[in-house]
Amino acid sequence: MSVEQHRREVEALLWPPFAGRGTDRVALADALDRVLSADLLAPVDLPSFRSSQMDGYAVRSADVAPATDGAPVVLPVVAEVPAGPGTPAALAPGTVARIMTGAVVPEGSDAVVPVEDTDAVRFGAYPAGPARGAVGTHVGVLAPRAAGEFVRDVGSDVRGGDLVLPAGTLLGPHHLAAAASCGVASLDVRARVRVAVVSTGTEVVEPGRAAATGQVYDANLHGLAAAARRAGADVVLTGRTGDDPRELAALLARAAEEADLVLTSGGVSQGAYEVVKDTLGDGVTFRSVAMQPGGPQGFGTYEGTPILTFPGNPVSAQVSFVVFARPVLERAAGRPAREVETRTVTGAIDSPPTKQQMLRGRLGPGGTVEVVGGAGSHLVATMAAADALVEVPEDVGRVEAGESVRVVRL
Amino acid sequence: MSVEQHRREVEALLWPPFAGRGTDRVALADALDRVLSADLLAPVDLPSFRSSQMDGYAVRSADVAPATDGAPVVLPVVAEVPAGPGTPAALAPGTVARIMTGAVVPEGSDAVVPVEDTDAVRFGAYPAGPARGAVGTHVGVLAPRAAGEFVRDVGSDVRGGDLVLPAGTLLGPHHLAAAASCGVASLDVRARVRVAVVSTGTEVVEPGRAAATGQVYDANLHGLAAAARRAGADVVLTGRTGDDPRELAALLARAAEEADLVLTSGGVSQGAYEVVKDTLGDGVTFRSVAMQPGGPQGFGTYEGTPILTFPGNPVSAQVSFVVFARPVLERAAGRPAREVETRTVTGAIDSPPTKQQMLRGRLGPGGTVEVVGGAGSHLVATMAAADALVEVPEDVGRVEAGESVRVVRL
Numbered sequence: 001m002s003v004e005q006h007r008r009e010v011e012a013l014l015w016p017p018f019a020g021r022g023t024d025r026v027a028l029a030d031a032l033d034r035v036l037s038a039d040l041l042a043p044v045d046l047p048s049f050r051s052s053q054m055d056g057y058a059v060r061s062a063d064v065a066p067a068t069d070g071a072p073v074v075l076p077v078v079a080e081v082p083a084g085p086g087t088p089a090a091l092a093p094g095t096v097a098r099i100m101t102g103a104v105v106p107e108g109s110d111a112v113v114p115v116e117d118t119d120a121v122r123f124g125a126y127p128a129g130p131a132r133g134a135v136g137t138h139v140g141v142l143a144p145r146a147a148g149e150f151v152r153d154v155g156s157d158v159r160g161g162d163l164v165l166p167a168g169t170l171l172g173p174h175h176l177a178a179a180a181s182c183g184v185a186s187l188d189v190r191a192r193v194r195v196a197v198v199s200t201g202t203e204v205v206e207p208g209r210a211a212a213t214g215q216v217y218d219a220n221l222h223g224l225a226a227a228a229r230r231a232g233a234d235v236v237l238t239g240r241t242g243d244d245p246r247e248l249a250a251l252l253a254r255a256a257e258e259a260d261l262v263l264t265s266g267g268v269s270q271g272a273y274e275v276v277k278d279t280l281g282d283g284v285t286f287r288s289v290a291m292q293p294g295g296p297q298g299f300g301t302y303e304g305t306p307i308l309t310f311p312g313n314p315v316s317a318q319v320s321f322v323v324f325a326r327p328v329l330e331r332a333a334g335r336p337a338r339e340v341e342t343r344t345v346t347g348a349i350d351s352p353p354t355k356q357q358m359l360r361g362r363l364g365p366g367g368t369v370e371v372v373g374g375a376g377s378h379l380v381a382t383m384a385a386a387d388a389l390v391e392v393p394e395d396v397g398r399v400e401a402g403e404s405v406r407v408v409r410l
Numbered sequence: 411m412s413v414e415q416h417r418r419e420v421e422a423l424l425w426p427p428f429a430g431r432g433t434d435r436v437a438l439a440d441a442l443d444r445v446l447s448a449d450l451l452a453p454v455d456l457p458s459f460r461s462s463q464m465d466g467y468a469v470r471s472a473d474v475a476p477a478t479d480g481a482p483v484v485l486p487v488v489a490e491v492p493a494g495p496g497t498p499a500a501l502a503p504g505t506v507a508r509i510m511t512g513a514v515v516p517e518g519s520d521a522v523v524p525v526e527d528t529d530a531v532r533f534g535a536y537p538a539g540p541a542r543g544a545v546g547t548h549v550g551v552l553a554p555r556a557a558g559e560f561v562r563d564v565g566s567d568v569r570g571g572d573l574v575l576p577a578g579t580l581l582g583p584h585h586l587a588a589a590a591s592c593g594v595a596s597l598d599v600r601a602r603v604r605v606a607v608v609s610t611g612t613e614v615v616e617p618g619r620a621a622a623t624g625q626v627y628d629a630n631l632h633g634l635a636a637a638a639r640r641a642g643a644d645v646v647l648t649g650r651t652g653d654d655p656r657e658l659a660a661l662l663a664r665a666a667e668e669a670d671l672v673l674t675s676g677g678v679s680q681g682a683y684e685v686v687k688d689t690l691g692d693g694v695t696f697r698s699v700a701m702q703p704g705g706p707q708g709f710g711t712y713e714g715t716p717i718l719t720f721p722g723n724p725v726s727a728q729v730s731f732v733v734f735a736r737p738v739l740e741r742a743a744g745r746p747a748r749e750v751e752t753r754t755v756t757g758a759i760d761s762p763p764t765k766q767q768m769l770r771g772r773l774g775p776g777g778t779v780e781v782v783g784g785a786g787s788h789l790v791a792t793m794a795a796a797d798a799l800v801e802v803p804e805d806v807g808r809v810e811a812g813e814s815v816r817v818v819r820l
Contacts, residue, residue, distance in 0.1 A: 028617065028632040032639055046790070049623045084612035084653070085622040102613055102722075104624045158791040165794050173640055173731075174820050177633030177724045178794035181626070185618025202494035203512055207438065208595025212495040213459045214514045216591070222438040223587025229442055230583055243494070312512075314587045321583075380456070381568040384575050384588035410584050 002394065003323060003356045006289045010299050010324045014306050017260060018332040022191045028180055031171050033232070034189035035334030040165040042182045045155035050105040052081075053150040057096040057118060057139060058109035061147040072119060072140030080135045081106060096139060105151050112150035117143045158182070170334040192234035193332045196255035197224045200266040200275050201312055202242040219314035219380060220265035227321045228263070232333025243267075245279040252279065256305035263325065266312025268296045276309050284309065290394050292355040294320040315383050319358045322389060322408060342404045343369040345390070349405075353397035360386035361407060369407050386410060412804065413733060413766045416699045420709050420734045424716050427670060428742040431601045438590055441581050443642070444599035445744030450575040452592045455565035460515040462491075463560040467506040467528060467549060468519035471557040482529060482550030490545045491516060506549060515561050522560035527553045568592070580744040602644035603742045606665035607634045610676040610685050611722055612652040629724035629790065630675035637731045638673070642743025653677075655689040662689065666715035673735065676722025678706045686719050694719065700804050702765040704730040725793050729768045732799060732818060752814045753779040755800065759815075763807035770796035771817060779817050796820060 023037045052058065058081065067073040078095040081088045083102040091097055091108035098120075099105065099112060119140035120133025133139040158164060164182055165175055171187070179187060197220070204218040205211050218240060225235045236258050241247045248267075255262045267276030268286060276298070277286055284300030284307060293316040298309035310320040331337065343361075346368050351357045360382050361369040371390055373382025391406040392399055399405060433447045462468065468491065477483040488505040491498045493512040501507055501518035508530075509515065509522060529550035530543025543549040568574060574592055575585055581597070589597060607630070614628040615621050628650060635645045646668050651657045658677075665672045677686030678696060686708070687696060694710035694717060703726040708719035720730040741747065753771075756778050761767045770792050771779040781800055783792025801816040802809055809815060 029635065032636045042791070047626065048621065051626075082612075082653075083624070085624045087623050102611075102626065162791065164791055172820055173633050173637035174728050174793050174796065176636045177629040177728055178790045180617045180629040180632045181724055181790040183617050183619075183621060183627040185616070201512075202492075206595070207590045207593045209593075211458065211593060213497050214493070214495045216457065216461075216512065217593040219587040219591040222590045223583050225439065226442045226586045227583035243492075314591050318584050318587055380588045380591040381452070381572065381574055383584050386584065410582055 001287050001289050003289055003291045006287070006297060007324055007327070010308065011328050013299055014261065014328045015331070017306060018193055018328065021193065021260060023188045024191050025186050025188050027186050028176050028184075031176055031187045031189060032173070034171050034187070034192075036165055036167055036169040036171060037188045037190045039163055039167050040179060040182075040184065040187065042158045042160050042162045042164050044160050044183060046157040046182060047152050047154060050154060051152040052099045052101055052103050052105055052112045053152050054112055054114040055101050056099060056112050056114040056150065057120075057141065058091060058099045058105050059096045059111055059113055059141065059145060060091065060093060060109055061111040061145050061149070063094055064111075064113065064141045065144045067141045067144050069142045072142050074138050074140045077133060077135050077137055077139050079106070096141075098133065098135060110147040110151065111145040113141050113143070113145050114150060117141065168334060190332075190334070192232065193261060193329055194236040194259045195228040195233040195329075196237040196239075196259035196262045197221055197228065197235060198238075198248070198251055198255055198262060198264045199240045199312070200243070200248060200264060204240065204266070204312070206240070220310075220312065220317045223314060223318055224263050224265060224310070224321055227318065227326070228329065231326050231329035232335060233261075233329050241275070243275045245275055248275055248279045252302050252307075256303040256307075259305060261325075262302060262305055262307040263321070264307065264309045265317045268298050268309045268311055280307070280309070290355045291319075291323065292352070292357050294323065294358065295355070297324070314380050315360075318383065319389060322410065323358065338409070341407050341409070343367050343407050344402050345399055345405050346370040347401050349390070349392055349399040351392040351397060351399070353395060356394045357390075357392040359390040359392065361388045361390035362386060363388055363407070369405065411697050411699050413699055413701045416697070416707060417734055417737070420718065421738050423709055424671065424738045425741070427716060428603055428738065431603065431670060433598050434601050435596050435598050437596050438586050438594075441586055441597045441599060442583070444581050444597070444602075446575055446577055446579040446581060447598045447600045449573055449577050450589060450592075450594065450597065452568045452570050452572045452574050454570050454593060456567040456592060457562050457564060460564060461562040462509045462511055462513050462515050462522045463562050464522055464524040465511050466509060466522050466524040466560065467530075467551065468501060468509045468515050469506045469521055469523055469551065469555065470501070470503060470519055471521040471555050471559070473504055474521075474523065474551045475554045477551045477554050479552045482552050484548050484550045487543060487545050487547055487549050489516070506551075508543065508545060520557040520561065521555040523551050523553070523555050524560060527551065578744060600742075600744070602642065603671060603739055604646040604669045605638040605643040605739075606647040606649075606669035606672045607631055607638065607645060608648075608658070608661055608665055608672060608674045609650045609722070610653070610658060610674060614650065614676070614722070616650070630720075630722065630727045633724060633728055634673050634675060634720070634731055637728065637736070638739065641736050641739035642745060643671070643739050651685070653685045655685055658685055658689045662712050662717075666713040666717075669715060671735075672712060672715055672717040673731070674717065674719045675727045678708050678719045678721055690717070690719070700765045701729075701733070702762070702767050704733065704768065705765070707734070724790050725770075728793065729799060732820065733768065748819070751817050751819070753777050753817050754812050755809055755815050756780040756811060758811050759800070759802055759809040761802040761807060761809070763805060766804045767800075767802040768818075769800040769802065771798045771800035772796060773798055773817070779815065
């Protein structure tokens with residue numbers, strides 16, 4: 001079974017339930033990196049009132065029409081309008097109001113003259129005492145203003161009912177800022193894919209505990225949970241069992257109840273004690289995929305919930321996740337599909353020509369990648385040094401230094 | 411003041427305290443996306459015991475030396491060694507033990523013969539009853555094995571004391587898997603930069619509340635907090651005040667106490683009521699940066715804590731964050747520096763030649779970018795549609811369609 005064929009079948013299994021999952025309503029503070037599930041329409045016009053675009057003077061454009069730099073129109077300053085709540089008094093003809101950016105433009109005025117285009121003492125110097133341009137004094141307007149200039153009209157940014165954010169938007173800070181600007185306090189987002197991670201084997205123990213001879217530390221519970229989180233999923237359950245099928249069945253039943261996807265590690269190869277194989281029923285297909293590491297794969301459902309069974313070796317489990325689970329989880333999380341990336345290898349690679357190799361690699365300068373460590377599947381320390389997987393296709397026995405290979409970033 | 415000059419000064423202000431912040435010890439489950447603060451050395455050898463690399467038979471290599479496909483060496487199977495805790499009995503000369511992948515290789519044996527290289531009934535068919543190759547029967551070994559073959563020696567993956575993860579590693583799933591494999595349950599990571607976000611102005615109200623005429627919804631509290639989180643910081647405080655300097659001073663004092671960086675929005679332009687300017691003391695420099703939007707900038711310290719003051723307009727605040735705060739926060743979070751990205755614009759851009767424009771753009775196919783909306787700084791809806799900022803330098807008045815521009819991804 002080729003890697004590509006297995007990947008397609010896994011996607012066909014997972015995508016329909018992932019696509020059909022429900023919606024959460026979340027507060028803005030919790031909406032970062034979630035995916036909008038419905039179009040967000042502006043509930044109101046923005047701005048919702050006529051708003052000054054500048055610090056300056058609200059005027060009637062007709063009053064200042066004759067103004068020139070040499071012959072300013074001098075008018076009395078009868079009011080001051082700061083930004084903030086409240087409706088200022090209407091402006092009488094032949095008068096002006098000092099106004100701040102964002103403040104309500106009074107009825108009766110139809111333009112704002114920026115302070116730079118007047119002979120007022122600049123606001124920066126205020127409030128050093130009554131000065132030309134302050135309330136109770138006069139101000140000279142040095143240039144005419146057409147009706148509407150420096151006035152942000154109601155709805156000029158967005159009209160109530162306009163589309164602000166389309167369904168499917170992966171919410172970033174500026175999207176949340178836009179929603180907040182519209183007065184929206186919570187958003188409907190796609191429910192995250194809930195993942196359960198189950199690791200198996202009497203030989204695995206939790207890091208931090210004492211390990212007896214014959215025991216190894218479990219890298220998969222934390223490694224697969226972290227991988228699922230990074231792919232945008234919500235890890236709702238992690239658990240570990242030995243080789244007792246009843247214990248595993250009980251854990252899987254809980255996992256199938258709580259999660260949209262169950263990932264297991266271990267117990268799927270050709271040995272005599274393969275607890276995952278022994279426990280899972282007809283709903284799961286076990287097969288050998290032409291990939292190294294990560295050949296023994298299983299997929300199907302357990303009590304109606306999709307399940308992928310990965311090999312127990314930590315490197316195999318990580319590679320299995322990256323190749324088979326990550327693409328569909330990232331798609332469900334609204335992330336753009338990763339583009340195929342090719343790089344040139346810094347050294348020759350020999351590879352068995354019957355399996356697709358997924359070697360550990362380190363990205364280098366100038367579009368290069370260096371293979372680190374060997375092909376062995378136990379080299380966790382090498383995995384730690386890698387930032388990509390280097391793909392050598394099934395039918396290729398040798399790649400020469402300088403040739404192109406596909407890489408998948410970790 | 412050029413954008414680049416201001417950015418450099420902000421970095422010089424922020425980087426030394428960010429670089430000098432302390433260390434957190436976190437459990438593996440909380441370590442994803444954190445930055446390792448010290449080299450992680452393997453505490454033990456891996457594997458910690460001689461471990462079988464295959465399902466097969468533990469043998470003495472001397473016993474099977476004469477084996478060929480035509481003349482197998484037939485030996486009694488005296489024991490079975492599953493993976494799991496415990497030390498198996500030593501193997502007597504002239505006998506073999508059935509062994510599973512990952513199990514302890516018994517003393518007295520020095521190689522493992524994969525089941526494929528024997529005449530045993532394949533393990534997949536077991537336990538259908540005693541069969542050739544099971545304990546108490548015999549097995550024929552079809553090929554010789556050199557000492558050490560398919561035996562993973564103690565320390566062959568990593569030696570106790572070897573470097574597993576260097577300080578500075580941005581911890582991904584495979585790094586956590588590697589640490590877990592070594593039995594490490596918690597890691598020392600750099601403390602996250604703690605950010606406080608303070609928005610100001612009597613005109614701003616929380617989304618979801620009723621807004622009176624003259625009031626606008628606050629986009630910055632949520633927008634800047636989300637931006638800081640996405641840049642890898644920990645947002646420890648958010649607060650909003652009106653135009654009362656005493657109220658703001660009290661909030662800033664709390665923010666300076668709890669955070670490594672205080673971000674404010676609003677109250678920094680040339681108007682008469684500029685609460686941030688009025689409140690902050692000599693520790694903060696206010697200046698006009700030749701950038702649009704986001705010209706009015708302030709930076710310095712408040713009660714010893716670095717502070718950046720951004721303009722209150724939501725688009726200006728987001729642009730200010732992306733240009734001045736994000737690079738140093740991402741650096742502190744261990745992220746690689748963003749590479750300069752250039753794209754060709756799909757249409758001509760006119761730009762005032764005295765300020766660097768940061769226009770909203772949408773990335774398109776074939777390395778293009780399209781400018782969305784105008785240069786006005788209030789167009790939050792346009793911001794929502796953007797996925798990048800398009801940079802038009804200070805001294806450029808017009809960019810023709812098809813020319814290259816620098817873009818900064820949002």
